[in-house]
Every structure is written in C-alpha cells, then in structure tokens.
Amino acid sequence: MLYREAGQFKTSYAADQQLFPIRQDRIGVLLLLAAAFLAVPGMASEYWFSAILIPFLIFALAALGLNILTGYAGQLSLGSAAFMAVGAYAAYNFQLRVEGIPILVSFALAGLTAAGVGVLFGLPSLRIKGFYLAVATLAAQFFIVWCLTKFPWLSNNSSSGVISAQKVEILGHIFESPREKYLLVLTVVVLMALAARNLVRTSTGRAWMAVRDMDVAASVIGIRLMPTKLLAFAVSSFYCGVAGALYAFCYLGSVEPDGFSLEMSFKILFMIIIGGVGSILGSFLGAAFILLLPIFLDVGLPWLAELFHLPFSTATVSHIQTLVFGALIMFFLIVEPHGLARLWQIAKEKLRLWPFPH
Amino acid sequence: MNMKLETLVIDPPAPTRKIGGVILDLQNISLRFGGVKALTDISFDIREHEIRAIIGPNGAGKSSMLNVINGVYHPQEGRIVFRGQERRQMEPHMAATQGIARTFQNIALFKGMTVLDNIMTGRITKMKSTFVEHALWFGRARQEELAHRRKAEEVIDFLEIQHIRKTPVGRLPYGLQKRVELGRALAAEPSMLLLDEPMAGMNVEEKQDMCRFILDVNDQFGTTIVLIEHDMGVVMDISDRVVVLDYGKKIGDGVPDEVKNNEEVIKAYLGAGH
Ligand SMILES: Nc1ncnc2c1ncn2[C@@H]1O[C@H](COP(=O)(O)OP(=O)(O)O)[C@@H](O)[C@H]1O
Ligand SMILES: [Mg+2]
Numbered sequence: 001m002l003y004r005e006a007g008q009f010k011t012s013y014a015a016d017q018q019l020f021p022i023r024q025d026r027i028g029v030l031l032l033l034a035a036a037f038l039a040v041p042g043m044a045s046e047y048w049f050s051a052i053l054i055p056f057l058i059f060a061l062a063a064l065g066l067n068i069l070t071g072y073a074g075q076l077s078l079g080s081a082a083f084m085a086v087g088a089y090a091a092y093n094f095q096l097r098v099e100g101i102p103i104l105v106s107f108a109l110a111g112l113t114a115a116g117v118g119v120l121f122g123l124p125s126l127r128i129k130g131f132y133l134a135v136a137t138l139a140a141q142f143f144i145v146w147c148l149t150k151f152p153w154l155s156n157n158s159s160s161g162v163i164s165a166q167k168v169e170i171l172g173h174i175f176e177s178p179r180e181k182y183l184l185v186l187t188v189v190v191l192m193a194l195a196a197r198n199l200v201r202t203s204t205g206r207a208w209m210a211v212r213d214m215d216v217a218a219s220v221i222g223i224r225l226m227p228t229k230l231l232a233f234a235v236s237s238f239y240c241g242v243a244g245a246l247y248a249f250c251y252l253g254s255v256e257p258d259g260f261s262l263e264m265s266f267k268i269l270f271m272i273i274i275g276g277v278g279s280i281l282g283s284f285l286g287a288a289f290i291l292l293l294p295i296f297l298d299v300g301l302p303w304l305a306e307l308f309h310l311p312f313s314t315a316t317v318s319h320i321q322t323l324v325f326g327a328l329i330m331f332f333l334i335v336e337p338h339g340l341a342r343l344w345q346i347a348k349e350k351l352r353l354w355p356f357p358h
Numbered sequence: 359m360n361m362k363l364e365t366l367v368i369d370p371p372a373p374t375r376k377i378g379g380v381i382l383d384l385q386n387i388s389l390r391f392g393g394v395k396a397l398t399d400i401s402f403d404i405r406e407h408e409i410r411a412i413i414g415p416n417g418a419g420k421s422s423m424l425n426v427i428n429g430v431y432h433p434q435e436g437r438i439v440f441r442g443q444e445r446r447q448m449e450p451h452m453a454a455t456q457g458i459a460r461t462f463q464n465i466a467l468f469k470g471m472t473v474l475d476n477i478m479t480g481r482i483t484k485m486k487s488t489f490v491e492h493a494l495w496f497g498r499a500r501q502e503e504l505a506h507r508r509k510a511e512e513v514i515d516f517l518e519i520q521h522i523r524k525t526p527v528g529r530l531p532y533g534l535q536k537r538v539e540l541g542r543a544l545a546a547e548p549s550m551l552l553l554d555e556p557m558a559g560m561n562v563e564e565k566q567d568m569c570r571f572i573l574d575v576n577d578q579f580g581t582t583i584v585l586i587e588h589d590m591g592v593v594m595d596i597s598d599r600v601v602v603l604d605y606g607k608k609i610g611d612g613v614p615d616e617v618k619n620n621e622e623v624i625k626a627y628l629g630a631g632h
Contacts, residue, residue, distance in 0.1 A: 214468055
C-alpha cells in the first residue's frame with residue numbers, strides 16, 4: 001500500500017482534525033506502538049534495553065521538551081539538562097521526604113517543580129530574545145547545577161551531591177528488570193508525546209507558533225506574549241523534568257549534579273536540530289540519531305579501517321566521531337534546518353505523487 | 359507605478375449602507391521616537407460602518423497612526439475615545455478583544471504555519487479552553503476546535519482560498535499572502551478593521567479582488583474600515599471620508615471631493631512627486 005491521501009476524502013472537519021488525519025500515518029503509528037509494546041519486550045536483550053532503548057526514550061522526551069520551547073515557541077534554551085536535574089532531584093526528594101507517596105505522583109511533582117523553575121528562568125524572555133536569551137538560560141544551567149552541589153539538603157547530605165534513586169514501585173509491583181523499566185518509560189513517553197501532539201495542534205500550539213513567527217502580529221491578534229511564553233517554558237521544563245526523573249530512576253539509578261552538564265544540554269539541542277526543529281517526530285529521530293551515531297561509528301570505523309588497511313587507533317576513531325558530528329550539525333543547520341523530520345516529509349510527498357511525477 | 363482611475367472597475371459602496379455615529383475619536387495625538395516627530399497633534403474621528411482612508415506621502419505617519427489605534431505605539435500626548443471610553447492609550451490585547459483587527463504594511467503572517475492555522479489563530483480571543491484541556495483533548499477543547507474550524511472555513515470560502523488552506527503561508531505568492539492576512543484579521547469578526555496598504559505591490563486583477571473583498575466586508579458585516587492606500591483611484595472610489603497626513607501633521611480631512619480640491623493636499627502630493 002502506498003502512502004497517499006488520494007481517495008481519502010474528509011467529509012467532516014472532525015475527520016480532518018484527528019490526531020493523525022492520514023490513514024497511512026495512523027496505521028504506521030499503531031504498528032510502531034504495537035512493535036514497541038509487544039514485539040520489542042520479547043526480542044531485545046538486556047543490553048539493548050538499558051544501553052539503547054531506555055536512554056533513547058528518555059532523551060527523546062527531553063528533546064521533545066526543548067522542541068516545545070525552541071521549535072514551537074521560538075525561545076532558545078541551553079538549560080535543558082539543568083531542568084532534567086531539577087526533575088531528578090525533585091523526584092528523589094519527594095520519595096525521600098513524603099511518606100508513602102506513589103512514584104508516579106513523585107514524577108509528576110518533579111515535572112511541576114521543574115516547570116516552576118523553568119518559568120523563573122523564562123522571565124528574561126519577556127525582555128530579551130535569541131542569543132541573549134540563550135545566555136540567560138545558560139545562567140540557569142550553571143546556577144542549578146551549582147545549587148545542587150552547594151546545598152547538601154537537596155541530596156540528603158550525600159558527598160558531592162550524588163543521589164541514589166529509590167526503587168520504582170507501582171501498585172505493589174517493583175520495576176526492577178530493564179525490560180520492566182523500558183515498558184514504564186515507554187508508557188510515560190508515549191502518553192506525553194500524545195499530549196504534546198494535542199497541544200501543538202490546538203490553540204495553545206498556534207499561540208506558541210504565532211509568538212515564534214511574528215510576535216507583534218501575535219499581540220495584535222490578542223495573544224498575550226507573557227503568559228504564552230511562560231507557558232512554553234513551564235510545559236517544556238515539565239517535559240525535561242519528567243525526563244530527568246526517569247533518567248535517575250529508570251536509567252542510571254544514581255546521578256550527580258555534574259552529570260547534568262552543559263554538554264548534555266547541547267546534546268539535546270543537537271537532537272532537535274538534526275531531528276527537526278518544531279516537529280514531534282523530529283525529537284524522536286534526533287534522539288535516535290545522536291545516540292546511535294557514536295555506537296554506529298564505534299563499530300563501523302574499525303571495520304572500515306580493517307577493510308582498507310588503514311591504521312586507525314581508538315583515539316582517531318573518537319576524533320573522527322567528533323568530526324562527523326560537527327559536519328552533520330553544520331549540514332543540517334545550512335542545508336536542511338528542519339532536520340530529518342523534513343527529509344521524511346519530503347519523502348512522503350514524493351511517495352504521494354509516485355509514480356506520477358506531476 | 360500609480361494606478362489610473364480607468365483601469366479599475368469597482369462597484370461603488372452600496373447606497374443602502376448606513377453610517378453610524380462616531381465610534382473612535384482620536385484627540386490631539388502626538389507621537390515621537392526620540393527626536394523624530396511621527397505624529398503631531400492629530401485629531402480626527404471614525405464613524406461606525408464607514409470606510410475611512412488615511413493617505414499621505416511615505417513617512418507621513420500613516421502606519422504610526424494605525425499603531426496608535428491598536429496599541430502597538432503609545433502616544434506621548436492625546437486621548438483616544440473608543441466606544442465612549444476615554445483612554446490615554448490602547449493596548450494590543452485590549453484592542454483585539456474589543457473588536458479591532460488589522461493587517462500590516464509588510465506582511466506579518468505566521469510564516470511557519472498553514473493558511474488554515476493562520477486563520478484559526480485569528481480567532482484566538484474567542485477561545486476559552488485551557489492548555490490542560492488541549493493536552494488531554496478533553497472538555498471544551500474538541501468542541502471548540504470544531505466550532506472555530508467551521509468559522510475559519512467561512513472566511514476561507516469568503517476569500518476564495520479553499521485550494522491553499524493546508525499550504526504553509528511562506529510558500530504562497532505575495533498577493534495571496536496579503537489575502538490570507540486579511541483572512542486572519544476577518545477571522546476575529548472585528549467591528550473595526552485597520553488595513554495598512556492592502557493593495558501595495560499587487561497587479562490590477564489582484565487589486566480588483568482586494569477592493570471587492572473590502573467592500574463586501576464593509577457591506578455584508580458592517581465592519582468599519584480604516585484604510586491606508588496610495589492608489590488615489592481606489593481611495594477616491596471606495597472611501598467615505600479621507601484624512602490626509604504630511605510630515606506627521608493633518609493637512610486635510612473630508613469627503614473625497616473636498617480632499618481632492620484641497621490646496622494643501624495638492625501641494626503636498628506635488629511636492630512629494632506624485
Ligand atoms: N518604531 C519606530 N521607531 C522609530 N521611528 C519610527 C518608528 N515607526 C515609525 N517611525 C518614524 O515615524 C515616521 C512615520 O512613519 P510611518 O508611520 O511608518 O509612515 P507612513 O506609514 O506614513 O509611511 C517616519 O519618520 C518613521 O521613520
Ligand atoms: Mg506605512
């Protein structure tokens with residue numbers, strides 16, 4: 001079956017405003033979900049769960065958070081990792097200090113805490129834009145990490161702020177194996193991605209994009225810039241916060257403030273640049289790409305070296321990785337600013353017309 | 359560049375249309391940017407349902423005047439009486455909720471969004487549902503999206519742009535972008551519409567279409583229209599009254615025939631090379 005809309009006439013606006021209006025998209029998403037929930041858990045090895053799938057989902061969620069802020073609302077941020085840290089430490093503290101609090105409630109509260117902090121650091125966006133705002137969010141990045149190291153209460157007086165996440169228990173069941181954690185993370189990420197999709201296709205998302213594209217026109221239409229921008233900071237940080245909580249509780253188990261580095265913030269930014277700024281699908285594609293590329297190069301380069309009898313040392317391999325990385329980011333910034341998601345869309349448009357070129 | 363009168367075929371305003379009382383009264387408006395006096399002590403009024411043109415050479419302060427009316431600029435002096443309420447200045451959000459919509463001289467569409475989304479955004483002040491309802495697609499969200507979609511489609515039909523509703527506006531030619539921007543303004547069902555050079559850079563056919571839309575809006579919905587336009591043929595044909603600005607000062611005000619024969623106006627236009 002080819003990808004095309006032909007023959008699918010929408011007879012009502014309701015049909016045209018579904019979550020996925022094109023039938024092939026709907027089927028594709030359902031197949032993907034079925035594979036992720038049913039097939040993968042039976043097939044993947046422990047290594048795949050804990051080293052690839054779980055971090056992929058968590059970073060996709062963080063990238064989605066950043067994409068809401070940067071891609072949809074047009075506010076550049078370099079503090080994503082710090083908001084993840086807020087989420088991780090908040091979830092830890094809620095578990096630690098509130099007797100019998102369900103873990104999912106802690107995750108939600110962690111998201112809300114991050115949202116609050118995000119709004120605080122979003123305040124400068126009311127005055128400044130672009131590069132200067134990015135610098136302000138850079139302040140968030142350093143300040144938050146500094147706070148987590150500086151105030152021992154936040155890490156329950158552990159040395160250098162390291163925390164060990166409590167066990168993940170839901171309705172008496174402990175999520176221990178990588179497979180179980182994968183399923184938990186997957187559920188959270190899928191639900192939040194659907195919510196994000198709903199947000200961006202309704203008036204909340206239109207208000208964000210309007211502010212992004214032309215703020216004077218947006219305000220003349222009756223959009224209040226302040227609440228709209230701050231909501232974007234709140235929602236974005238909520239997503240990053242939940243991602244941070246999952247990062248601590250379902251991926252690493254124990255984390256330290258310095259782990260949520262500027263480098264990690266940049267990594268998340270690169271994910272949306274490569275995946276697609278202003279695209280939910282792009283957040284996933286970008287996360288997959290950035291996480292898989294090093295693995296791919298790790299395996300692929302020595303293999304190539306052997307094939308062509310090139311004297312590659314491990315150091316060279318890591319240099320080449322950095323090079324390829326940089327080159328790709330430049331490529332996407334210059335040639336395809338809408339990233340992989342746009343390439344995918346172009347492919348779909350071609351398919352829609354195939355085999356008739358016009 | 360200037361259009362000749364004969365090239366445009368425009369229906370004159372319907373004679374049945376009733377012009378009401380003053381709904382917007384601008385009193386002694388002065389606006390400065392640093393040392394630049396954009397507007398100096400300008401007073402004029404706008405009556406309900408009329409088409410009020412603002413003309414004048416480039417840099418005369420026409421766009422600034424519209425920006426004062428819907429609160430983008432705050433004048434240093436003067437008062438604005440809108441629907442009987444006296445204010446020092448307007449605020450964009452307030453102007454929008456009170457029924458003032460506008461288009462811009464340099465198209466200010468939301469470039470990354472489709473035609474439909476741009477027009478839907480025009481209805482945003484009429485939407486009540488919260489972002490939580492949107493995220494969960496629950497409560498008022500669904501029903502509201504559908505109801506407003508229907509309204510947006512009415513605008514799309516009115517402007518005859520059905521074929522491009524799903525096209526990102528950035529990909530449209532200039533003339534269509536202008537039309538979509540009018541659509542976004544109309545979507546708000548405004549009682550007053552401020553149009554900043556809606557026909558600039560258009561060919562004859564596009565100008566005719568735009569004129570027809572403006573007249574139809576005024577006629578069918580009774581929308582008060584404030585129109586900045588350089589094409590004298592159009593201005594004299596469709597407007598009820600004309601204000602003339604020059605170097606931020608008002609030099610003429612009245613029905614087209616009066617303005618056409620005003621000495622100062624003729625001088626300003628000759629001086630500016632028209
Ligand atoms: N935002 C602004 N900042 C500084 N000067 C401005 C601004 N907007 C308008 N002006 C000045 O005000 C004067 C009137 O401009 P404008 O209202 O755009 O004229 P018009 O629309 O009649 O061509 C010009 O001298 C212009 O340079
Ligand atoms: Mg102007």
